Amino acid sequence: MNKLRTLEDMGPGEQGTIKKIDGGHGLQRRLNLLGLGIGKKVRKITSEPFRGPVVVEVDGGQIAIGRGIARKVWVGPVDENSSDGKPKRG
């Protein structure tokens, strides 16, 4: 079963593993460089109100992401085999 949600839809405190990124090579590259590659474990911290940015935690650091980008990052249930440290990238 495929239960993917975007970073925008995650609730505060929820965790997940990045499964899919909509968007071209450029966006994937930018996300990768801040640690948001496919296979990475993320924890949602908050969404700022009035369509403000989304804040997530990855690799123990915080990243702020505008809604437009947050909507393109799809997250599934935490995948313990490929969490911190050993990223799988496609």
Place this chain on the structure above:
Amino acid sequence: MRIVLMGNPNVGKSVIFSRLTGTNVVVSNYPGTTVEFTRGTMRFKGEKVEVLDAPGVYSLEPVSKAEEVAVKLLRDGDLVVNVVDSTHLERSLYLTLQLLEKRIPLVVALNLWDEAKHKGVEIDVEKLERFLGVPVVPTVAITGEGVKELVSRLDGASPGNLELGEQERWRRIGEIVSQTQKVYHKHPTLLEKLGETSVKPLTGVPLALVVMLLSFTIIRFIGESLISHVFEPLFEFYAPLATKISELLGPGLLHDILIGQLINGEVDYLQSMGLITTGIYVPIAAVLPYVLAFYLVLGFLEDSGYLPRLAVLVDNVMHKLGLHGSAIVSMLLGLGCNVPGALSTRILETKRQRFIAATLMAIAVPCMAQTAIIFGLVGRHGLSSLLIVFSTLLIVWLALGLLLNRALSGESPEIFMEIPPYRPPHWVTLLKKLWMRIRGFFVGAVPFVLLGVLIVNIFYVSGVIQVISKATAPVVTGLLGLPEEAVVALVIGFLRKDVAVGMLLPLGLTMEQAAVASVVLAMYFPCVATFAVLVKELGVLDTAKAGLIMVTLALLVGTTLSQVL
């Protein structure tokens, strides 16, 4: 020989730079770009060596201006010190591998080593050295730990010989990280918890208000103390000299321009209006202390990690104005002095953003001098009148931003940035930055202020002001409801806002008139120095557009205000 410091943003690169170099540090633009980098010197093996602090980047693919400059600086360098964030080894190594591919002698500083320890991150330095083939030195820049060893190992710097594609690079990083790094689970520290609390809206917004209130209280305290204990005594010391010059000159044209009018036979710093009396007293004794205090506090908020959180909190509002959260830094800088504020709009990505940010700042963000004016003119009518003036400016700022975002074609890019953890700032680095900003105020603003006084005085003596005043009188008295005597003041305000206030004060304006006058004074034109920066940064055409918006809006708002009040 030239050493280039390279690393991701927020890894303490500037603190390492500060540790390596002495006090002789300059900020310059890379030729042909608006990206700034810092340059200094250090002694290495008895030789004077140049050290360049490149802008913080995540990769060497020239997709942003900062990366372009970093790549160019790399070409000028003989040796690279790659400052790596030990708490984010994986992400940092991307740049490291790219540097190894450039085949330039490299040394890696594993900075934030202490923070990594606290976070439960363990890195096998020897193994990492073997993987990379270059010296790797753990450092804690803020305490100076490891910096000596870093310098001693510069000799052993060796170039890499890798040749990787993007996918291979990430694969290689995965391999290195899995074999050199162990992460143990640790409970979040108090600072980490605070870091989360301050971006969550329910707790973050009240906290932001407290931080702002506290900041302004501290700024006021430092500013006032500096004035009464340092700057006023300094000018008392200077008074006899000014009097002497006045006597030597005798009455005449030159006296009127340099010294101005004597009040009761003596030089009066606030009312004489001469170039070497009021002209230097106001920027140095009345404005500089607050600018200094302001940038000290702002630097602390920046380096401790609070400002990025504020940027995230206000991003939703800024986005609707066509900007993003980071632009709040320009606006805050503008509250100190519009000159560095306007210069800082360079960091924004698009021309559209720079135009919106610079225009909003010039029109509706009062600098320390303007704030002092508003307090002087309106403050004696009580708190509610101050509130009227500042909330009018805030409304103008918001409304104009919304309008410009609608009217100008193009998109407003989204925020996408790392929020660094809270850290104690490094005082020397902080003071160096403060010094560079103050120098910017001296070099960029003060000469123009003096030029402004000179021009006003020449216009005044030659009668030009009186002619212009006659022509604009119907607007000032008719639309704005101000007395006729205020016309001259407002015309002079184009060049010198503080002089204008000096002339408005004795008129005994009502609260309503004072509010209208200070709003119009704040809005219709920035100071000459800011204007010069705008021309340099935006070009003549866009500055003309911004100027047109300012004058129109100032009249519109002034007229409305005089009707409503």
